[in-house]
Amino acid sequence: MGRLIRSLVAAIALAALGAYWLATFDAYTVFRGDGRLTASRPPNAANGKVLFAAGGCFSCHASPSSPDRLHIGGGQPLKTPFGVFYPPNISPDPVDGIGRWTVLQFIRALREGTAPDGHSYYPAFPYPSYRHLTPEDAADLFAYIKTLPPLSGRTPEHALFFPYSVRQGLGLWKLAFLDARVIENDLTRPPEWNRGHYLVEGIGHCAECHSPRSLAGAVIAEKRLAGGPAVEGKGFVPNLTPDRTGLGEWSEAEIASVLRDGFTPDFDSVGGAMADVVRNTAQLSDADRMAIAIYLKSLPPIAGQSRSK
Amino acid sequence: MILRRFVLAFSLSALATVAIASTANIGERQQIMKSNGGATKPVVAMLKGEAPFDLAVVQKSLANYQDNIGKFVTLFPDDSKSGEKTSASPKIWEDMAGFKAAADKFAADAKMASTAITDEASFKSNMPNVLKNCGSCHEAWRVKDPQ
Numbered sequence: 001m002g003r004l005i006r007s008l009v010a011a012i013a014l015a016a017l018g019a020y021w022l023a024t025f026d027a028y029t030v031f032r033g034d035g036r037l038t039a040s041r042p043p044n045a046a047n048g049k050v051l052f053a054a055g056g057c058f059s060c061h062a063s064p065s066s067p068d069r070l071h072i073g074g075g076q077p078l079k080t081p082f083g084v085f086y087p088p089n090i091s092p093d094p095v096d097g098i099g100r101w102t103v104l105q106f107i108r109a110l111r112e113g114t115a116p117d118g119h120s121y122y123p124a125f126p127y128p129s130y131r132h133l134t135p136e137d138a139a140d141l142f143a144y145i146k147t148l149p150p151l152s153g154r155t156p157e158h159a160l161f162f163p164y165s166v167r168q169g170l171g172l173w174k175l176a177f178l179d180a181r182v183i184e185n186d187l188t189r190p191p192e193w194n195r196g197h198y199l200v201e202g203i204g205h206c207a208e209c210h211s212p213r214s215l216a217g218a219v220i221a222e223k224r225l226a227g228g229p230a231v232e233g234k235g236f237v238p239n240l241t242p243d244r245t246g247l248g249e250w251s252e253a254e255i256a257s258v259l260r261d262g263f264t265p266d267f268d269s270v271g272g273a274m275a276d277v278v279r280n281t282a283q284l285s286d287a288d289r290m291a292i293a294i295y296l297k298s299l300p301p302i303a304g305q306s307r308s309k
Numbered sequence: 310m311i312l313r314r315f316v317l318a319f320s321l322s323a324l325a326t327v328a329i330a331s332t333a334n335i336g337e338r339q340q341i342m343k344s345n346g347g348a349t350k351p352v353v354a355m356l357k358g359e360a361p362f363d364l365a366v367v368q369k370s371l372a373n374y375q376d377n378i379g380k381f382v383t384l385f386p387d388d389s390k391s392g393e394k395t396s397a398s399p400k401i402w403e404d405m406a407g408f409k410a411a412a413d414k415f416a417a418d419a420k421m422a423s424t425a426i427t428d429e430a431s432f433k434s435n436m437p438n439v440l441k442n443c444g445s446c447h448e449a450w451r452v453k454d455p456q
Contacts, residue, residue: 230452234398234399234452234454235452235453235454236453236454238453261353261440262443262444263349263353263443266346267345267346267347267349267350267353268342268346269349269440269443269444269447270444270447271444271446271447271448271450271451271452271453272447272448272451272452272453273448275444275445275447275448276448278444
């Protein structure tokens, strides 16, 4: 009898240890990573600047007190059904920002959602999309961010509801929902399509807002990019697939155009969070905006909720 | 008994009037925004170089914006917060002064541009400043719901 209890205790302890290890970032790297965490060439800050605009880093990491789009001291609250997130200071300040990070730490943050001290980020930071970036692009973005003004000041801790407040769960969440593989070029498709695919599904992280999410906070795969309820309270995010309820009636030129000046084909002006996205995409090249349009128009149409006129 | 019926009928008709009033406001708001869109279409085509510059058309659009927005802000009574596919954000009623200030800024920018714009060069340098109001107002004061 004593032996049985002892074996039971040992089994439970082992299971607990196993679960604990699975929740660490090492397990994620082992099971889901593709090992590409170092850049194969010197960083290019000019490309980093393009990626900074395409990713809209400023839109979440803005310093609330400054309208300067190069000030990324963080702290602007992001209210979601999971609680309030405070995006951190990602300016190159050595104390409060990421000034002392190594490039490897930055790449791991972006591609694996793992902080330098080993804890996992909440996917409000859209690494479920950024994980698809090449390490070269991630290093370029880091090089560019290092040129921005360092700002002091730490942001408040996230104020989340239970069980989302248990950070350890994130390691398991990553194992369950993510792989960390770079988007590879599809050689059967033209280069513009591949560029669009990379921008939309990688750095642009369009699906993070333009898709419905499950209770576990993961994007519902079969409704990816088909629009859904706005994460921040009342409202609705439109369907980007070429369905009748989405961009079905839009031409590629019209999609590229809305990303430049914010006007839809019937001369409505996009609002809500998209207004600031357009301030970012307006900085991209015409070719990049067109690539995004080409990729979106190539998607299988998925029915979403209708857009209101 | 008659009195009771009278009261009931009276309250019902009062309710119906309120409902019609709000519906009319929301419909009118939407018409005004459509009219703004219509005024913007030729202007953006000119900015993009897809249509030749036409000063008369530009001035007409700028005048439309000013007329439209002046009327627009008067169409948000408390009973018009919801219904009829409205995309008005609840924030409008929480901060009516801020909402009106944003509308005034749009009207002032349009007015300033109508004085400043005399040729194609002044059009290209002044018009974007007016159009920025579209996005910034929709960013702060509009919430789209699926209908």
